[in-house]
Amino acid sequence: MEFTIDSEMLKNLLNIMGRVIPGNPAVPILSGILLEADRNHLILTGGDLNISIVKKIDLHATESGEITEAGRLVVPMKYFHELIKKMPNKTMITIKKLNQKIKVINGEIEMTLSGMNQEEYPAIPEMPDNGGGKVKGSLLIDMIKETQFAASKSDSRPVLTGLNWVFSENQLTMTATNSQRMAMRKTSLTTLVSGSYIFPIKAMTELIQVIDKHQFIQINPSDNLVVFQSEDLMFFTKLISGNYPDIEKIIPEEMVTEVVVNRSKLLQGIERANLLASQWKHNNVLFSFTEEGKIQLSSSTSEVGQITEKLVPLELKGDTQLQISFDGRFFAEALKSMKDELVSLRFGGSLRPILILPYNKKSTIHLISPVRAS
Amino acid sequence: MEFTIDSEMLKNLLNIMGRVIPGNPAVPILSGILLEADRNHLILTGGDLNISIVKKIDLHATESGEITEAGRLVVPMKYFHELIKKMPNKTMITIKKLNQKIKVINGEIEMTLSGMNQEEYPAIPEMPDNGGGKVKGSLLIDMIKETQFAASKSDSRPVLTGLNWVFSENQLTMTATNSQRMAMRKTSLTTLVSGSYIFPIKAMTELIQVIDKHQFIQINPSDNLVVFQSEDLMFFTKLISGNYPDIEKIIPEEMVTEVVVNRSKLLQGIERANLLASQWKHNNVLFSFTEEGKIQLSSSTSEVGQITEKLVPLELKGDTQLQISFDGRFFAEALKSMKDELVSLRFGGSLRPILILPYNKKSTIHLISPVRAS
Numbered sequence: 001m002e003f004t005i006d007s008e009m010l011k012n013l014l015n016i017m018g019r020v021i022p023g024n025p026a027v028p029i030l031s032g033i034l035l036e037a038d039r040n041h042l043i044l045t046g047g048d049l050n051i052s053i054v055k056k057i058d059l060h061a062t063e064s065g066e067i068t069e070a071g072r073l074v075v076p077m078k079y080f081h082e083l084i085k086k087m088p089n090k091t092m093i094t095i096k097k098l099n100q101k102i103k104v105i106n107g108e109i110e111m112t113l114s115g116m117n118q119e120e121y122p123a124i125p126e127m128p129d130n131g132g133g134k135v136k137g138s139l140l141i142d143m144i145k146e147t148q149f150a151a152s153k154s155d156s157r158p159v160l161t162g163l164n165w166v167f168s169e170n171q172l173t174m175t176a177t178n179s180q181r182m183a184m185r186k187t188s189l190t191t192l193v194s195g196s197y198i199f200p201i202k203a204m205t206e207l208i209q210v211i212d213k214h215q216f217i218q219i220n221p222s223d224n225l226v227v228f229q230s231e232d233l234m235f236f237t238k239l240i241s242g243n244y245p246d247i248e249k250i251i252p253e254e255m256v257t258e259v260v261v262n263r264s265k266l267l268q269g270i271e272r273a274n275l276l277a278s279q280w281k282h283n284n285v286l287f288s289f290t291e292e293g294k295i296q297l298s299s300s301t302s303e304v305g306q307i308t309e310k311l312v313p314l315e316l317k318g319d320t321q322l323q324i325s326f327d328g329r330f331f332a333e334a335l336k337s338m339k340d341e342l343v344s345l346r347f348g349g350s351l352r353p354i355l356i357l358p359y360n361k362k363s364t365i366h367l368i369s370p371v372r373a374s
Numbered sequence: 375m376e377f378t379i380d381s382e383m384l385k386n387l388l389n390i391m392g393r394v395i396p397g398n399p400a401v402p403i404l405s406g407i408l409l410e411a412d413r414n415h416l417i418l419t420g421g422d423l424n425i426s427i428v429k430k431i432d433l434h435a436t437e438s439g440e441i442t443e444a445g446r447l448v449v450p451m452k453y454f455h456e457l458i459k460k461m462p463n464k465t466m467i468t469i470k471k472l473n474q475k476i477k478v479i480n481g482e483i484e485m486t487l488s489g490m491n492q493e494e495y496p497a498i499p500e501m502p503d504n505g506g507g508k509v510k511g512s513l514l515i516d517m518i519k520e521t522q523f524a525a526s527k528s529d530s531r532p533v534l535t536g537l538n539w540v541f542s543e544n545q546l547t548m549t550a551t552n553s554q555r556m557a558m559r560k561t562s563l564t565t566l567v568s569g570s571y572i573f574p575i576k577a578m579t580e581l582i583q584v585i586d587k588h589q590f591i592q593i594n595p596s597d598n599l600v601v602f603q604s605e606d607l608m609f610f611t612k613l614i615s616g617n618y619p620d621i622e623k624i625i626p627e628e629m630v631t632e633v634v635v636n637r638s639k640l641l642q643g644i645e646r647a648n649l650l651a652s653q654w655k656h657n658n659v660l661f662s663f664t665e666e667g668k669i670q671l672s673s674s675t676s677e678v679g680q681i682t683e684k685l686v687p688l689e690l691k692g693d694t695q696l697q698i699s700f701d702g703r704f705f706a707e708a709l710k711s712m713k714d715e716l717v718s719l720r721f722g723g724s725l726r727p728i729l730i731l732p733y734n735k736k737s738t739i740h741l742i743s744p745v746r747a748s
Contacts (some may be wrong), residue, residue, distance in 0.1 A: 114679055262590075276453070305487035
């Protein structure tokens with residue numbers, strides 16, 4: 001194997017691969033990166049037992065290097081990545097396999113790294129296209145960002161630590177919940193797949209870092225594995241097994257109060273209230289209305305102090321006697337995940353969940369359960 | 375006490391004070407910030423048992439607020455700072471003392487924080503001007519940055535954990551060393567003080583964060599305390615007691631080899647070599663010359679690999695048979711602390727310290743002891 005590649009392109013490729021190659025894996029060969037060169041392509045493979053990435057670059061077409069000799073070798077990622085990172089930009093790097101070693105040459109810089117045993121490197125599974133559908137990278141990134149934060153951080157119910165993707169006729173729904181709050185996002189999708197899959201949050205957070213927002217991403221889920229595939233990338237992740245609860249039926253329909261409010265002003269108010277709510281297990285913030293129809297947020301910590309602030313809503317309908325305590329962190333995280341200038345808050349009563357929706361949109365729903373006042 | 379102040383100015387002031395007010399001090403009152411208002415000034419005091427800051431702002435002159443009523447109160451810094459940070463910018467904040475509480479009002483936002491017992495707050499010592507001299511803030515910052523990194527991180531010789539300031543006739547010399555490397559910086563100074571003082575590194579790193587580089591800083595050292603004073607700031611720190619070694623006499627005079635080299639190219643080469651030198655206790659990097667008169671840097675880690683690179687010096691004089699191993703981290707830190715484009719390296723032999731100097735300047739000297747090759 002021998003190829004030459006632009007130093008910045010190699011750095012960018014290794015930054016992507018470095019996200020999923022573990023430093024100290026249970027299976028030592030997985031600390032390596034598999035480098036392969038065919039006639040025109042450089043192919044990089046890396047990952048752990050749950051997530052792996054295959055990146056395939058047509059060096060010839062991108063004019064960022066060339067392949068002199070085909071071949072393959074696994075090299076220790078940590079050292080290879082650190083050394084390439086420190087190479088000067090705007091230079092060409094030559095990489096040669098010599099016996100079981102790799103030689104890296106960049107002008108007057110020469111380094112040799114011992115290779116690893118590539119026979120031990122696990123094969124990447126074949127995943128035929130099952131018609132899961134294609135989603136634009138930017139939409140996939142938005143949908144994941146708007147939902148993944150609401151998943152459970154506790155392992156007591158493993159299915160809730162993941163992001164649930166439900167494929168149904170012409171629709172994809174993503175849902176995350178930790179039982180006290182929920183985030184849900186829908187989009188239309190042409191798909192031949194029908195079913196519910198749970199993807200680990202870690203895989204989702206890596207996926208949105210490595211996919212190209214301008215490309216379409218094809219989704220191929222199978223029973224225990226999914227591959228997200230674009231022109232030059234394959235991203236595999238194992239699924240979480242188990243049945244995801246049917247959340248949609250718990251979304252309340254009846255409302256007693258509805259307000260429309262500026263999202264960032266409400267978020268700032270809740271974040272201030274949170275500072276004095278952190279002594280409480282559920283970070284209690286009290287939401288109520290003043291006689292003049294303003295929203296009032298308040299919180300207090302005994303021996304430290306209290307904060308109260310008022311905010312004028314853009315619209316207010318229904319019962320203004322309502323008082324409801326909620327977990328201010330959950331409320332702030334939901335508002336932060338949104339981009340809309342205005343949000344609607346819908347209340348079913350002081351013991352019922354709050355619904356938060358982008359104003360005049362139905363594709364995203366956040367739900368926060370109330371907490372007892374003290 | 376009652377005053378009004380621009381929200382961004384108050385945030386900036388609290389960011390400075392927050393650097394030295396401890397979160398969980400042995401003496402509880404020190405977790406507070408002392409707020410004082412006199413006729414025109416807002417005075418903030420905070421610190422721990424070693425470092426303290428007094429910041430005095432003429433609110434009337436800066437037109438960033440006004441004092442309505444004089445008074446003083448100590449409030450818990452953590453909550454006060456976090457809450458003020460979250461206040462909207464470009465607004466005015468009113469702060470009022472009510473009984474032993476503080477009330478903060480900003481438009482429709484109202485908060486109340488319990489005060490602390492200000493009788494317990496320690497008095498700030500009087501420090502008359504003893505003629506230590508005045509140094510421009512920017513020069514003080516440069517001198518500290520160019521030397522402090524070389525101090526010892528180990529407590530085995532406490533004096534070496536500090537930065538030594540020697541005041542002599544018309545000169546100030548700062549020195550830091552950990553016995554294996556040394557950094558020294560001199561400047562001319564009109565001073566009435568003559569003596570050697572050791573300041574804790576933590577105080578030095580905070581000092582360079584809080585002083586204004588455009589202002590002159592007056593230095594008043596005494597036997598166990600020093601104050602750095604500018605128009606609106608007093609920064610106090612305790613000294614480290616003990617005798618600092620007389621380093622200047624160990625700086626070698628005789629040289630067998632001297633090279634002039636581009637600083638950032640040499641730094642990058644050493645940083646690459648460091649990546650494969652980290653298995654060694656002393657991070658050994660080998661420095662030698664090729665037959666064509668190039669500098670050669672190399673390092674290796676068994677079972678991982680090796681790196682060798684060559685660099686063309688701008689000047690080379692003396693013995694080119696020289697080979698010397700040094701601690702690559704120490705060498706890199708010295709080069710990083712410098713700003714000059716070119717540096718001179720002076721070698722007295724493979725068992726003698728390397729001198730690193732800015733090209734054609736004598737105010738800064740770095741010294742690195744060699745390490746045994748293996």
